[in-house]
Amino acid sequence: MNRNDYVPFQSEILEIVKHTEIEYTFRMSYYGEVKPGQFFEVSIPKFGEAPISVSGIGDGYVDLTIRKVGKVTNEVFEKYKGEYFYLRGPYGNGFEVNDHKGNELVIVAGGTGVSPVRGVISYFADHPDECRNFTIITGFKSEKDILFRDDFTYWRKKLHVIQTLDAGTETPEHKVGLATAFIPGLELSDVNTAHAIVVGPPAMMRFSVKALLERGFKEEHIWISQERKMCCGLGKCGHCRIGDKYVCLDGPVFNYTEGKNLID
Template identity: 45%
Template sequence: MSHACQCHTSEHDLMPAPYSIMTIEKHTPLEWTFRVQTDLPAQLGQFVEVSLPLVGEAPISVSDCGDGWMDLLIRNVGKVTSALFAKHPGETIWLRGSYGHGYPIDTFRYQKLLIVAGGTGVAPVKGLLRYFSEHPEEIEQLDMILGYKNQESVLYKREMPLWRETHHLTVTLDEGQSDGPYRIGRVTEPLQELDIRDIHATRAIVVGPPIMIKFVVQMLQDKGFKAEQIWVDYERRMACSTGKCGHCRMGNIYVCVDGPVFNYAQAQNFID
């Protein structure tokens, strides 16, 4: 049985190690994908801590991975990420991880799957979209609803033709003009229109800002989804990645250790 990443979980190493940048893909002025040459164990949906000596460290989701490489979508929003944007292919960055729990890909295989993601929340599911687009025989049906602020902020434009060819893709823009493959509006609008004929045989993944997750999950439940059919991905300030610092704590849950991917049967009880 094939897997999305040619790697498996193992004991986490708390010491960062140097790895070489293979390529940098610039999606927008603020969001670039760094492909790093690494054999770190990883699952789609987990995260790593990316650091630069004398600068700092930041948690970054594993957006895709394979045999000897890992993709990290990095948004330039602070000191560490700004320093990363000054790097070039062939130079070195430091990683430790991977941490947390990723997506249970075997649970989705040969099922009907609905993915609703917004903004940089598309990054944690990008590897799943790639995998099931390259292996369409391993998924019964895949519906993707991806939302962005405007046309300039759309990520993964290069990959979208394959996603459209193999599955059902809808891309929404919060603002701007309806142009080509995009439609104006929120992700909740095509979701409301989506005719899901077999709710009980469908699984759903929701990733994005907390307010988006809240409304999308509520809409899914109104459509008849049970909590155990829904997975959510929570992004918090995962500073230590070991459940010690408490920055990502939600009640008695530590997102860095217990997540960031949760089944909603558990997540619906979280106290934020």
């Protein structure tokens, strides 16, 4: 179905999953093409709209993981299963799973940065034979801040998962320390062909990419997401502009050869 990109459409809340006190996943009805790393504008009449990354894709739905941080998202948390949001999108370019098939892949994600790459991780967890080696390094502030717990339980059975906490007690499931500290020790059969994806807070992304380059990854084999710069989705408001690029249109996913020049 063709939609006007400027006009929101109604989407039913099919399910709500609570991860933490301020982070829920809303499963929204949706039929259409969408990729991990793309985003929707979620709106509530009289309250405004907010850009939210796709955190899951299925038959007739998309998952949107939302943090309660402002006027619009506060109102989002007052909604219940069977009620509706209005959506625009999907916008931007996403992660192409096909880019990584047959390669070793490392994903480094911090906090809610797991959301836009969840679809990529889930794909290779379901198709482990399509990737030579897969490592996920995720960082959360504490044990109570972990998202997608059920997914991590499944992913640990299929992939190499390193889950770090900024603070707390080390357990068989959790290591304590910054995610970047575990990049130098990555075991790879050929770093020259290995791929990496990095998503998270700006400082975490900067130091993660630096560590990957020092480990021997090639710039052209690293992808990043500038999801924190997403705004209107259409490149009209100008708030996402960095240099001559519009994150809403040219991103939010960039190959690092291009993304390294996006200095805000």
